[in-house]
Amino acid sequence: MRRLIDCPGSAQLVAAIAALRSQGLQADRYCFSGWAPRDRFAAFSAEVARMATQLQPGLTGSAIAPERFTSWLGRSLSALEQQQLRQEIGLETVDELWLATGWRPKEQLLRQLYPTARCLCYGDGLGVYVAADSVLQQRRGWRSRLRSWWSPATKPLPADGGHFIFSGDRQPPFPSQPVPLSDLxxxxxxxxxxxxxxxIASLRQLTAQREWGVLLTANLSEQxxxxxISLTAEIEAYRQFLADQSLPSALLLKPHPRDSATKLQQLTTAIADLGVEPLVLQDSQLAFWPIEVILLSLLPDLQGLPVFTVSSAAVPLQALGADVQLGFGAAIVRRQFTRKGQRLRRHEEQQLQRWLQVGNGASNPRL
Structure with a gap:
C-alpha cells in the first residue's frame, strides 16, 4: 500500500503525519511545493526534509517549485509528461493520496497522475477542514493566480474520506474521522x-526577562x-488592531515565508510606535518551521500566552492553550480595506471566529 502526502507547507506535513498516525499508518513519500520567494524555495524544502525525518524516520520526498505547475495545470498532460512527473515525485503507482483539501488545482493534478488512488484529506494548516467554497479561499490568490489553470481536466473530484484535527464549522461532504489533538x-x-x-538559544536569550506575546500576520496585501488592501493600509490595520489590545512589553513576530523585507520593516516600526518592543524572528531556518513548534521550544506549554493574529493560525494555538485575540474587527476593516475587500474580509473574520468557537470538538477536551 503506497501512500503519498501532498505537502504545500511545513504545518501541513505535521497535520498529515498526525492523521496517518491516528489510523496506525505511515507515508511512503511526500511531494513538497510550498510558496516562497524563488531564492528561498531550496532552503524551505531543506527544512521540510529535516522535519519529515523527525516526524517519520526514513521518510523522504520530492520538492517541486510551485511555479513549475503553471505549465501543467489547466490542461491534460500527455502520457510522457505524466510519466516524467511521476518519476520526479518518486512513485510510479500510488494507492492513497493524502491531500490537504482535495480540491486545489495541484491536488487535482496529482489525481490525474494517480487515477486509481483513494483520496483522503487531512486539512489545511495544522489540520483544519476547509471546504472548496470557503470564503477564505477567495482572497488567497487562488482565484487570480490560478484562474487560467482551471479546466475540465482539473475540475475538482470528490474526496473519498478525511481525517481532521479541527473540523471547522461545516460537515465535510464525505466520510470523516477526528484526529486526536494529542497526536498533534x-x-x-x-x-x-x-x-x-x-x-533556539539565541531566541531564548531574546525573550528572557521579558513579558512577551506573539503577533502572527497573514498574506493580505500580497494576495x-x-x-x-494596500501594503500601507495593511500596516495601519495591524497598528490599529494592536492599539486596541492590552499588550505585553514585547511582541515576537514570526514573518510569513512570503512576507517582504519592506513589509517586515514597516510592521516593526508600527509596533515600536506603540511602545512595544518588536522581537523579530530573524533566523533563516526557523522561518520555515511552524510557529507552534518554535513556541513549544521556548515554553513548557502555551497556557495563557498572548497571541494576536488575523489568520487561521488562531485555531490550533487556542487549542494548545494560548490566549488568542483574533481579527481586525468591522471598524478597521471598513477603514482600511478596499471596497472590494471589505465584504470579503468581514466574511473571513466571521468564519474564523466560528472556527475558533467550534475548535475540534470531541477530539479536544479543552474546548
Missing amino acids: EDYLHTLANALPTQA ADGAY
Whole structure:
C-alpha cells in the first residue's frame, strides 16, 4: 500500500503525519511545493526534509517549485509528461493520496497522475477542514493566480474520506474521522526538540526577562495583487488592531515565508510606535518551521500566552492553550480595506471566529 502526502507547507506535513498516525499508518513519500520567494524555495524544502525525518524516520520526498505547475495545470498532460512527473515525485503507482483539501488545482493534478488512488484529506494548516467554497479561499490568490489553470481536466473530484484535527464549522461532504489533538501535540514536541540548537538559544536569550506575546500576520496585501488592501493600509490595520489590545512589553513576530523585507520593516516600526518592543524572528531556518513548534521550544506549554493574529493560525494555538485575540474587527476593516475587500474580509473574520468557537470538538477536551 503506497501512500503519498501532498505537502504545500511545513504545518501541513505535521497535520498529515498526525492523521496517518491516528489510523496506525505511515507515508511512503511526500511531494513538497510550498510558496516562497524563488531564492528561498531550496532552503524551505531543506527544512521540510529535516522535519519529515523527525516526524517519520526514513521518510523522504520530492520538492517541486510551485511555479513549475503553471505549465501543467489547466490542461491534460500527455502520457510522457505524466510519466516524467511521476518519476520526479518518486512513485510510479500510488494507492492513497493524502491531500490537504482535495480540491486545489495541484491536488487535482496529482489525481490525474494517480487515477486509481483513494483520496483522503487531512486539512489545511495544522489540520483544519476547509471546504472548496470557503470564503477564505477567495482572497488567497487562488482565484487570480490560478484562474487560467482551471479546466475540465482539473475540475475538482470528490474526496473519498478525511481525517481532521479541527473540523471547522461545516460537515465535510464525505466520510470523516477526528484526529486526536494529542497526536498533534506529540509531533509538535518532537519537532521542538529537533530545532537548530543555536537558533533556539539565541531566541531564548531574546525573550528572557521579558513579558512577551506573539503577533502572527497573514498574506493580505500580497494576495490578488493588492486588490483587497494596500501594503500601507495593511500596516495601519495591524497598528490599529494592536492599539486596541492590552499588550505585553514585547511582541515576537514570526514573518510569513512570503512576507517582504519592506513589509517586515514597516510592521516593526508600527509596533515600536506603540511602545512595544518588536522581537523579530530573524533566523533563516526557523522561518520555515511552524510557529507552534518554535513556541513549544521556548515554553513548557502555551497556557495563557498572548497571541494576536488575523489568520487561521488562531485555531490550533487556542487549542494548545494560548490566549488568542483574533481579527481586525468591522471598524478597521471598513477603514482600511478596499471596497472590494471589505465584504470579503468581514466574511473571513466571521468564519474564523466560528472556527475558533467550534475548535475540534470531541477530539479536544479543552474546548
